[in-house]
Amino acid sequence: MKQTALLLFSLTSIVYAQAQPKLVQTVSKKGDEVVIPFQKYTLDNGLTVILTEDHSDPIVHVDVTYHVGSAREEIGKSGFAHFFEHMMFEGSDHVKSGDHFKIISAAGGQLNGSTNQDRTNYFETVPSNQLEKMLWLESDRMGFLMDAVTQPKFEIQRSTVKNERGQNYDNRPYGLASEAASKALYPYGHPYSWLTIGYIEDLNKVDVNDLKRFFLRWYGPNNATLTIGGDIDVKQTLAWVQKYFGAIPRCPDVQKMDLPAPVLDADRYISYVDNYARLPLLYIEYPGVKMYDKDQAALDALSLIIGQGKNSLLYKDFIKTRKAAQASMSSDNSELAGTIGIQVIPYPGASLADMKHKVDSVFAEFEQRGVTDDDLARFKGSAEADYINSLASINGKVRELAAAQTFTGNPDQIGRELSDIRRVTKEDVLRVYNQYIKGKPAVILSVLPKGGAAQPVAADNYTVDNTHYQAPDYGYAGLVYHKAKDNFDRSVEPSTGPNPVVKVPAYWTGTTDNGIHLIGTYTDEIPTVTVNLSIKGGGLLAALDTAKAGLPNITAQMLNDETEHFTAEQFNAELEKLGSTIQVSATADATVFSVSSLTKNLDATLDLLKERLFHPRFSAESLERIRKMTLQGFQIAKTQPAGVATSVFGKVLYGPDNIRTYGLAGNERTVPRIGVEDVQAFYDRYFAPNLTSVTVVGDVSEKEIRRKLSFLDTWTQKDINVPGADTTVAERTPNTIYLVDVPHAAQSEIRVGYVTGVNYDATGTYYRLLLANYPLGGGFDSRLNLDLREEKGWTYGASSQFASGKYGGTFSAGAGVRAASTDSAVAEFVKDISGYTDGGVTPTELAFIKSSIGQSDALKYETNAQKASFLSRIQLYGLPHGFVDEQNRILKALTADDVNDLAKQYLDVHRMAIVVVGDKERILPGLSNLGYSIVELDADGRRK
Structure with missing residues (x-):
């Protein structure tokens, strides 16, 4: 392990003479065209700013997209871009660790980040009066993160990322299929040859200094796009952007990457044994095209015809004939390359070799039938609707603008992409089939269930060749940390204006x-x-x-x-x-x-x-x-x-x-x-x-x-009585852990809870229980998540909830945890729940309940789906017009005694069952030491 003292970054303070943001592009809506109106600006330090006004809801969405993903990583240091996404939530010079989530949650907002091969983005949706505070938060971690990145924070987030990999890849059927295929498709060293999540062995061998170098190289304003949409005042927003971002120095220039498409000289057969799969998988992958390529729409049409929906050839020949449980085709497009993939999961009795032969027959059938007018009409109708529906929220609009700017330099791509869809011809579809599929070599992956008789399509014939790899210069030499110097006191958290008026949809x-x-x-x-x-x-x-x-x-x-x-x-x-x-x-x-x-x-x-x-x-x-x-x-x-x-x-x-x-x-x-x-x-x-x-x-x-x-x-009425639910509760032996064995499981799944018997009531006990649970497990800043994820690093996330309907309900808490920490995590769940019941809610937590839930209404009624869910709930439970006002009155009047009484009555851990699913051989010794009786169950919940 390297020592922190070896980090040789020089530190200087720079004050930039800041010019006003420069307007470089304006797009307005004309007639009925599908377009997002926006204004694009640039700052002197290279930051691109896109603003789009939308006053339909009193909310704003802020997105900062950095043009860095796993494609900027080095061999042996995979997963850095995603790892750094986690670190960006761990505090900066003027924002304490954990406060990013806490501030936004307290404002009734939502936030997250995401990383893919080509970019990393950080985003939040909040009531519109919170905009200045969001810009303060985002700018502080862009310009003032370095000194706040410490080895202890690094270790916690390294553990969290490893848990995320276990939960999303290592611990699920076929979770490693895309990793295996990518390693075989792309040449050694190509940044798409590994998953964005990275390899565990790479994460294990790096330290905090490696991460700091990554930040200095890629996380500067000139490699970022700030997109703000919603209920904004453009002039005021620009002034805030200039204030908070204008003095942040540039990072070294980032050049656009351009790598040759992968070339296969023959079919590459590979296989692996899957610990969780019950059925084998045939995974075929061809080289495709980049995003925004002229052939992207035609390949999407080809994929629909051959492998998407009930009209596809794969559905007709595999699903309808009951030869396979799944059969599909898709075309995926990224900045540097694309793939065309086919996946088939056969039913027992059919071999993967049979499936491959059948796929070849489907291609021959396509060549014979060609492309019909109906095919094109189906593709164009569904693709256009999908595009329009993606713009239903301000989040969707901002995401579209940010991606288009990041990868093309022009946010206004909707018209061109819709035009590409509408212009696709039969000849285009046949041409791309001949160019990318017919007779072309592919990676052919066989995923085999453990202990089964399934055989691969063919013997493995490909191993990765790393003998000709020459590492590029990523530009890490001579990095210098320039800390900006503001002309205001950045340590003062911006105030917020009055909460916006939130109107329940008139119905x-x-x-x-x-x-x-x-x-x-x-x-x-x-x-x-x-x-x-x-x-x-x-x-x-x-x-x-x-x-x-x-x-x-x-x-x-x-x-x-x-x-x-x-x-x-x-x-x-x-x-x-x-x-x-x-x-x-x-x-x-x-x-x-x-x-x-x-x-x-x-x-x-x-x-x-x-x-x-x-x-x-x-x-x-x-x-x-x-x-x-x-x-x-x-x-x-x-x-x-x-x-x-x-x-x-x-x-x-x-x-x-x-x-x-x-x-x-x-x-x-x-x-x-x-x-x-x-x-x-x-x-x-x-x-x-x-x-x-x-x-x-x-x-x-x-x-x-x-x-x-x-x-x-x-429609004629009928005389019908719908029965109620059986509310019987099973008798259980107290002080018992129910264990289900999944051999070699990378993680353990824990569930803790009981049947409450509380029916749904929008203004009664059930609503109050939702409030009482919020500090325990209802959000990122809850006790369970902060303890098991942020402090211990045992899980990707822990939570608890009360759920209910017309026939009673349940309380449940749970998480997927690393196997080695299973017994400790069970004990911690019990400790945290008991601690909340015995010690009660703190004044800070009570204030947080009121602030966070009280302001969250601004985000509840934005999209058609949200409005439909709200109205359906009114119908289902016969809620009165003023129930939201009554909820707000209950929330405002909530006291610590109210919360504590509910916790004592409904969060008694001694009434709760504990279920653990994991690798018995590995976790049973630790669980046995907790003092509980262990009852082993099978996957159907029956005693072994």
Whole structure:
């Protein structure tokens, strides 16, 4: 390990004569064109600033994108860009460690960061009165981070990143497939040959000085784009930007990278054994194109035709014929290169070699059939709608502008990208197929389940060659740390103006003559409409016939398939041409038809909703395919520790045979018993207007949507009683840990909690419990997360929550932790919960509850989806118009005694069950020393 004293950075203070921001580009909206109006400025130090006004909601979104991702990393130092993302939240000269999250959460805001191959961004969405404070925070870590980066902080975040890798890659089925394929596709030393998360061995051997060098090289204003959108005053915003960012010195110039596309001279066969996979995976990857390439849209169209949706050839030849559980194709584009990938997970009995041969047959079929007018219409309709829907939030608008500026130098790319989509021809699609796929070598990866009989497609024939690698000059020589000198006192946290006035969306309600409850709100921010039609029942109805549990879910899936007048493929094609979606799903309480449409296509979309709702066709062939996929899904779910933990936790609380734990999805015993006649009878009996509620949000008036939904008026009422849920709670032996063994698991999953019996109440005990839980596990700054993640470094995140509905609820706390710390983490969960109950809430925590939750309303009603969720909750629970005002009154009057009384009553750790899922051989000795009885369960929650 290097010593900190070896860090040879010279420190100087510089004062820049600051000119005013220079306006370099303005874009305004003309007519009905899809565009984000903005103004682009530059500062003397090279910082690019993009401002877009949007006064539809009293919020602002701030994004700082640095043009540095894992592509700027050196061999042997992978994961630095992502690691540094974590360090940027660990405090700076004028912001204490942890305060970045605390300040924004206290303001009712949300924040995060993300890293990919090509860029790292940091972003926050807050009430508009908090903008100056956000600029102070972001500028302080851009210009004043170095002295705050310490070895102890480094060690904690190194551990957190390793936990993140374990949770997202090492501890899940097929989690390492992309890493293996990339290593084989790109030449040794190419920065896309490793994952952004990096290698554990690289993270283990670096120290804090390596990280500081990385910051000095890449984290300067001239390598950054600051994008601000929302309820802003441009003149004032520019003044704040100049004040806080203007004196920050440049970093060394960053040149645009340009590397040759990978070239394969023959198919490269590779394989590895997966500890968690139950089924093998065929993963084929071809070199593709960069982002914004002229062929990007055509390759997207090709991927849709061959491998996306029910009209694709892979679906027809693999999924519909029940040869594979999954089969898809996609084209992914990054700054330096792109990939074209095909993934197939075959059902038992089919070899990976068979799957590869079948993929080749699909290519031959495509060559014979060509590209149809219908193919192009489906691609163009769905791609355009996806683009427009991505702009629903100010976050989406800012993200689009920031990415376009970072990678092209011009934020205004929407028109060009939409034009590229609309211009795609049949000839373009055939050309890119011939250019990038036909007869071209690929990386062919076989992922093999551990201990199984599956064989790779072919013997491995490729190993990485590192003999010809020459490391480039990354520009680390002679780095000097210049600390800016401001003309104001940066240590003073900016004040905020009065909280913005937050208006709950104005909404209308009504009831049709046949009993359908309607609720809706009008918004024309983007030309789209969301309609949710919910039919009461869902998983609750499984209680009427427990032998056929899973029937509600099977029925919902079949409703997504064929109808009387359309095959599944024809129905899907019509939706794609319109750029619409109609998705049916079952929940514990209801069957829900979720509809999204561009305003111009709403009539045609509702015609399809009418077909799907009133004219389904339940065929034996469709049922057999869905049953097979469902049964295989049960097996796959048992390989994922996080899913196993949540499932077994429910069975420990309610009992393994309680219908609440399996009524919606069913299990391996009940699903095979479900026949077509059962699905038809379920639909005929329980789909009725008097059980139905409809929520409408978007660019349509009440009068218009009532007329457009008039086809529902012909629906006949039925005499139906929906049963309540079984609220039985399992008897448990106290002082017990329930252990599920997953051999060789990289992490352990922990769940702690019990059944509270508290029903949902927007202004009663349940709402107050949400407030009481907030300091314990309700946010990043909660006791559990600060302890297990930020102080101990054992997990990527720990949390707790109260959840409830009409039939009782639960309290649960949990985390995925590194295996070596499992016993310590269990003890820490118990200690933290008990400490909160025994010691009570602190004055600081009480103030934080009120500040954070009290200001968060500004962010709750921005998008169509958020508004629809808000209105649906009003419908489901019959909430009065003024319930939000009442919640605010409760929050304002909340006292420490209120919180402490709730904690003592509902957070008694002695009433809670503890479930641990992990590698028994590794974690049992430590758990045995905690003083608990150990009961071993299988993945179904039954005693071994």
